[in-house]
Amino acid sequence: MANYREMWEQLGMDLENHDNLCAVLPTAFGDVYLSQENRPESMDFWDMVVADIHGIRPAELIEEQKKGRKVFGTFCVYVPDEVVIAADGIVTGLCGGSQFWVPDGEAVLPKSTCPLIKASVGARLGKTCPFFRIADMYVGETTCDGKKKAWEILGKDVPMYVMDMPQMKRAKDVTKWMEEVEDFAAVVEKTTGKTITPEKLAESIHIINEKRKALARVYETRKADVIPISGKDALLMMQIAFFDDPERCAQMANRLADELEQRVKDGVSVFPAGTKRILVTGTPMAIPNWKLHHIIETSGGAVVCEETCTGTRYFENLVDETGTTLEEQYRAIAERYMGIHCACFTPNTERVDDILRLAKEYKVDGVIDVNLKFCCLYDTEGYVVEKALKEAGIPVLGIETDYTDADAEQLRTRIEAFIEMLG
């Protein structure tokens, strides 16, 4: 990784502290990922990306910036990539998934803030993540109170634009979100100096839809009786999808899907027969948060689907491509994004419907509903989710955790016991 030091230095990073992060990541990745047997060969792409996670893609982004393009850093699956790409901008995810960044976040945020927000703020203020240094503008949203207030703090350090998320899903809320998308488009146009035309927007809508279809193809293979890919590997693909170029992401996901479809035909599984099929629901798992998947998959279970923002919520449903005017297109975008069922909405019964549907489609033996500590929304909704699953006769285990390893052994006991209970 040494050849990126100059780039990191120019980005104003805290190199000494960043070295500490670089020192632990390969071991963690080796223990969690490379120890797996019979991984799909196409995972080599993602292994390469992780090996130089703070090198390859950041260098690409900087090259594009030199050509005058702008990079927008986002934190949520509700922020429409289509709009940025139509104005020749680039989107990169910015969510922090490591305990490494939490202390720097806690320097300015209450300890009782969710680890995702603390890590994201810490990664910026601690100057230990190149993506957080590269982004020309951060785009936040009002999906929870912790984030809303964190944006105010981040906004002192970096240009920050915040989209106002509706809290309900009535027709007028969809219209309101469409207006928010239009306002955002104006900000993006101003930042990039490029005008969004119906032709360009149609093209970017198509690009992102193709990316969604490719990711969905990989998920589709996980519905098979044989399990062609581990949950950990599928999660890694999803996590990197937030950072990668959307067309390359689609290409790589399609390449992986080809291999997995062949594996299904050939009856190749990465788990022994009888491994319990688990659906994970709840809060997102930003890279490198592999904690829960790793515990599940080393305790006799296999994760076959994630109903999370780093799972189905990211790619399900497409934007209607038939619109020819900007108004029709913004409407189509708003409708697609308002169809994502996050716990920030009330009522949110559609999410429970989704979970019950996914449990059936992926033929799961049990559901593990996980929420990041201090995420009031998912924690509270967990009650409704667990109740609905129990009524449907689907075993469920509720878990609250953070990025530390302090509770790993207790979690292992609970998860092993849950899997034993599945028979």
Place this chain on the structure above:
Amino acid sequence: MYYIGIDIGSTCAKYAVLNEKKELIRKHVQPTGWSSVETAESIRTQLAESGIPWEEVRSVATGYGRVSVPFADKTVTEITCHGRGAVWLHNSENMTVIDIGGQDTKVICIEDGMVKDFVMNDKCSAGTGRFLEVMANTMALTPSELCELARDGGNTKISSMCTVFAESEVISLIGRGEKKENIAYAVVESIADKVASQSSRMSMNSGLVCLTGGLCECDYLREVLCDKLKRDVVTQPDDRYAGAIGAALMATGIRR
């Protein structure tokens, strides 16, 4: 054939031996100490010295130190084992098992002899044996002395669930001259409240409610639990071996 269950808990290590007819022929409890590995080794030595031929043994390890028993044929979690053990001990197929262990408290719902659902505290030690132990130490009592003393107390409350904060609360109660039995009463109330609140997260069936684990010998705690849960809570002396017995029963299913 001999079926051995080894339960390495955070405070105590237990083992139970069943014979071919699934009769309990030997049981033992000892402190886990600082090394689960050494404790497991000492158990193996004891069993060998008792004349049990090792080639005729099937064994299962459970408890938080289950991975430290290299000679066990299999590991099974303490939740499954306590469930199995309680079903066997109480001869009941539908029941709720409350296991108050050294570092975890579990409420396990059993239907048709199988674990149907469970709740377990996360890393916080409120409502566990550790909580009682810390408070007993602060008051220069043994946990069982504290439990019995509590019977004569009343009118005092500890509001902190957190062990660290609750300990400070106990120290301030001592400082202001509160009677020892009243503080003991407050400690037991706090544990029972926590266990009751944990139970309320799960729908308990109408079957027996039984208390297993190290605290099952504290009769006053059992009485307070009856009161809080509005249910008859039963226990018997062998209930502290429920995990080990359950593990031994799991061992009967091992085929080599």
